[in-house]
Amino acid sequence: MERKTEGIVLKSIDYLENDKLVTLLTSEYGKITVRARGVKKTEAKLRFAAQPFCFAEYVFAEKDGRFTLVSATCHESFFELADPDKLYAAYAVTELACIVAPERSPCKGFFLTLAQTLRNLVNEDVQTSVIRYLLAVCKESGFPLNAERCFSCGGELCGKSYFHFPTGSFSCAACRKGTAASGSTVQLIRRYTGLPFEEVGEDDRKVRAIRLLKEYLAFHLDTDLKCLSAYIRQLLE
Numbered sequence: 001m002e003r004k005t006e007g008i009v010l011k012s013i014d015y016l017e018n019d020k021l022v023t024l025l026t027s028e029y030g031k032i033t034v035r036a037r038g039v040k041k042t043e044a045k046l047r048f049a050a051q052p053f054c055f056a057e058y059v060f061a062e063k064d065g066r067f068t069l070v071s072a073t074c075h076e077s078f079f080e081l082a083d084p085d086k087l088y089a090a091y092a093v094t095e096l097a098c099i100v101a102p103e104r105s106p107c108k109g110f111f112l113t114l115a116q117t118l119r120n121l122v123n124e125d126v127q128t129s130v131i132r133y134l135l136a137v138c139k140e141s142g143f144p145l146n147a148e149r150c151f152s153c154g155g156e157l158c159g160k161s162y163f164h165f166p167t168g169s170f171s172c173a174a175c176r177k178g179t180a181a182s183g184s185t186v187q188l189i190r191r192y193t194g195l196p197f198e199e200v201g202e203d204d205r206k207v208r209a210i211r212l213l214k215e216y217l218a219f220h221l222d223t224d225l226k227c228l229s230a231y232i233r234q235l236l237e
């Protein structure tokens with residue numbers, strides 16, 4: 001039986017002499033692995049369909065629960081991501097998508113967020129795109145961040161605060177529950193979660209927010225985020 005769906009390549013690994021096993025994120029079927037025959041050959045017509053970040057309409061055949069690529073029509077290849085900063089970020093977001101997306105069950109939210117983020121990485125500020133993506137994944141995965149008020153006393157969050165990993169919330173300097181987070185990080189999280197915010201000018205505030213979000217995701221997902229760590233290391237160089 002043949003199926004047709006839009007998909008984004010999350011990763012692809014070599015398989016036998018000329019094939020690749022391509023992990024796709026799709027809206028209808030969630031995360032699936034499709035065998036793409038012959039695509040390692042340079043002249044292969046479907047070579048593009050196994051490239052990282054390829055966004056295409058995929059047709060695949062199912063037999064005994066295994067999928068084989070039949071054809072593909074490219075929507076966007078995101079080749080503009082060749083810039084190293086964008087490329088590191090793209091690997092970081094697709095790695096995370098690969099971890100959080102459910103296997104073989106619909107995940108429209110994860111799919112649309114990833115497609116939009118890859119577009120944003122091409123056209124917009126890279127660090128902002130990454131922060132928005134990480135926040136969206138936390139929300140979609142059921143552990144959203146809450147920077148509205150101090151979760152302990154209900155007071156306002158201003159200046160240095162503390163981030164509480166188990167609840168994804170901040171506490172004020174008086175309550176001091178959690179790990180220290182700078183005032184600018186809190187304001188940035190407020191901004192990107194749709195709350196009123198103060199413009200606090202610290203050059204590295206986006207990097208700090210990305211580090212905090214990485215630690216928070218690692219805490220809840222109980223896994224290393226190798227590509228996200230590599231992206232952060234590259235930002236700190």
Ligand SMILES: [Zn+2]
Binds near residue numbers: 151176
């Ligand atoms: Zn408090």
